[in-house]
Structures are given as C-alpha cells and as structure tokens.
Amino acid sequence: MSLNSKSSNKNHHKSSNKKRKRYSAPPGYTREQYRKDTMQAYGVLTGIGVFLVAILVYFVFIRKPASGENPSADAAQTVTVERTTDTETESDSSAEPPAAVSSSSDSSLSTSSAADSSSEADSSVSSAAESKSENKTAEAAGHKLEVKDGITYVDGIMIVNKTYSLPADYAPGLDPQAEEAFNKMASDAWADGVSLFICSGFRSYREQEMLYNNYAAQRGADEADRVSSRAGHSEHQSGLCMDVNTTEFDFAGTHEAIWLANNCADYGFIIRFPLGKEKITGYAYEPWHIRYVGVKAAKEIFDQDICLEEYLGVTSDYKNSTDQNG
Numbered sequence: 001m002s003l004n005s006k007s008s009n010k011n012h013h014k015s016s017n018k019k020r021k022r023y024s025a026p027p028g029y030t031r032e033q034y035r036k037d038t039m040q041a042y043g044v045l046t047g048i049g050v051f052l053v054a055i056l057v058y059f060v061f062i063r064k065p066a067s068g069e070n071p072s073a074d075a076a077q078t079v080t081v082e083r084t085t086d087t088e089t090e091s092d093s094s095a096e097p098p099a100a101v102s103s104s105s106d107s108s109l110s111t112s113s114a115a116d117s118s119s120e121a122d123s124s125v126s127s128a129a130e131s132k133s134e135n136k137t138a139e140a141a142g143h144k145l146e147v148k149d150g151i152t153y154v155d156g157i158m159i160v161n162k163t164y165s166l167p168a169d170y171a172p173g174l175d176p177q178a179e180e181a182f183n184k185m186a187s188d189a190w191a192d193g194v195s196l197f198i199c200s201g202f203r204s205y206r207e208q209e210m211l212y213n214n215y216a217a218q219r220g221a222d223e224a225d226r227v228s229s230r231a232g233h234s235e236h237q238s239g240l241c242m243d244v245n246t247t248e249f250d251f252a253g254t255h256e257a258i259w260l261a262n263n264c265a266d267y268g269f270i271i272r273f274p275l276g277k278e279k280i281t282g283y284a285y286e287p288w289h290i291r292y293v294g295v296k297a298a299k300e301i302f303d304q305d306i307c308l309e310e311y312l313g314v315t316s317d318y319k320n321s322t323d324q325n326g
C-alpha cells in the first residue's frame with residue numbers, strides 16, 4: 001500500500017496528496033486542540049489587522065487637515081516674502097533663500113525702488129500685473145537684490161553689465177581690497193615665474209564714453225558692443241576689475257593667461273568673460289579681464305565653471321537695461 005501511494009504521489013496526484021498531508025493533525029494532536037489553536041491564531045491576526053487599519057485611518061483622514069502643508073508652495077511663498085523684506089530693509093544677509101525656487105518666484109527690480117513692492121506677498125499676482133517688466137522681474141529670483149544709490153547688488157555682489165549700469169558720477173578709483181588681492185596674487189605668480197601686472201584698472205564714465213565712441217566709429221556699434229561697453233556699463237568704472245598684462249587676444253593660451261585662469265579664484269578674482277559664455281555675459285572672451293568678487297564667490301564660480309550672470313541669476317542685455325544715464 002505504501003508503495004502504491006508513493007507511486008501515485010509521484011504521478012498525477014502529487015499536489016492533492018501533499019495538501020492533505022500538510023493540514024492533517026500530527027499524532028496526539030486532537031481535533032479540539034487544533035480548532036482552539038486556529039481560533040487563537042485568527043484572533044491575533046484580526047487584532048493586528050484592526051491596528052493597521054486604525055493607523056491608516058489616522059494618517060489618511062485625521063492627520064491630513066492638521067498638517068495641510070504643501071511644502072513646495074509654502075516654501076516659495078515664505079522665500080518671496082523674506083526676500084521682499086530683505087530688499088527693503090537691506091539688513092539680514094544670513095537669510096539666503098534657496099536657489100531651488102528661482103523659477104517660481106519673482107522680484108521686481110525694474111521698479112528699482114524695491115520699497116514700493118511691499119504688497120508683493122503674492123508673487124504670481126504681482127508678476128501678472130507687471131508684465132511689462134517681465135524680463136526684470138524674472139531676474140535675480142532666489143537671490144537678494146538691492147539697489148543702493150543707483151548701484152545694483154545681488155547677494156551683496158555689485159553687478160555691472162549690459163543690464164545694470166553705474167551712475168555717471170560714480171568714480172571710486174581702484175578698490176583697495178581688490179588692489180591688495182591683486183598684489184598678493186602677482187607676488188605669488190612671480191614666485192612661480194609668472195609676471196602679472198595691471199594694464200588697465202579703474203576707468204571713469206567719461207573715459208569709457210570716449211573709448212566706446214572710438215570703437216563704434218571705427219568698427220560699428222555691433223562690434224563695439226561685443227568688445228567694449230557703453231558708458232555706465234563698464235565694469236572698469238566699478239574699480240573692481242582689471243585688465244591683466246594686455247588686452248590683445250594673443251594673451252589667450254600664454255603661460256600667464258593659464259596661470260591667471262587657474263589661480264585667480266584663490267585671491268577672489270574671476271575671469272569675467274569666459275570662453276563659451278558670450279551669450280550670457282554679453283561680451284567676447286577676454287582672458288585678461290578679471291573681476292574681484294571675493295574668495296568664496298570666486299571659488300564657487302570657478303568650481304561650477306559658470307559666469308557671474310549665471311551665479312547671480314541675472315541677464316546682461318542692453319534691452320533690459322536699467323540705465324538712468326540716458
């Protein structure tokens with residue numbers, strides 16, 4: 001018989017045999033005992049089930065209204081309000097809004113006195129209302145932008161380019177901190193066998209005006225705009241930048257240019273108009289033109305391989321110009 005059942009097991013009744021075996025009570029285990037144990041097991045399982053359902057109900061129905069936080073929307077709102085406040089009071093520099101919200105929020109800088117944007121708690125409403133200045137409201141989103149005496153600062157960094165100009169009477173001379181940083185750099189370069197010197201530093205509004213007009217007369221306004229700046233838009237007027245050694249293009253690729261590009265960030269400088277960023281900076285590549293932004297910003301810009309406009313989230317375009325000089 002055992003032989004028979006074994007053979008049938010091996011053949012077509014394999015599964016049913018197995019099933020019967022699994023559920024049959026072990027020897028000495030009474031039917032009554034089996035039922036008891038089963039009921040106990042069901043009881044425990046039901047208890048666990050009820051507990052899980054209770055948790056589910058709590059999270060889905062009870063907790064929801066209390067939390068109600070839509071993280072992204074709320075964060076954007078908070079940041080907008082924060083930045084508006086910052087622009088107005090120009091006080092707290094520690095409250096740097098995260099860059100993540102850059103596309104969703106707006107800051108109005110066309111109305112250069114950011115004070116009158118105090119009602120801007122709802123950014124979407126304000127941007128719709130001020131569609132005429134769309135280009136500028138999108139600018140510096142997620143950054144702290146302030147205009148002081150006609151000079152624009154983003155995250156505390158002065159910005160001078162085709163969009164942002166300087167007042168005609170702004171004439172600080174070469175910035176002492178930038179000059180000191182350059183001298184330190186030049187001395188370290190010298191130790192490396194590299195000679196660096198300032199070819200052109202501070203330039204006044206009037207000097208720039210003459211320079212640009214000469215360019216425009218010789219090469220046309222388009223070419224002049226590519227390689228030179230209109231008066232008020234030259235970074236040289238800020239006193240924070242220098243042309244190093246020369247302004248001839250064959251400086252590119254020289255020992256000096258390479259040393260400068262690789263090391264200037266350590267002293268707080270950036271190559272202001274890098275190769276391949278012409279569309280963003282608005283200027284042709286200038287391996288000699290360095291801008292002082294401080295060591296922290298310079299290193300971040302260098303490490304990320306970006307230009308100042310990208311770093312600050314601004315444009316450089318005469319079409320967006322906030323020029324007050326006429």
Ligand SMILES: [Zn+2]
Nearest residue numbers: 236242243289
């Ligand atoms: Zn320059």
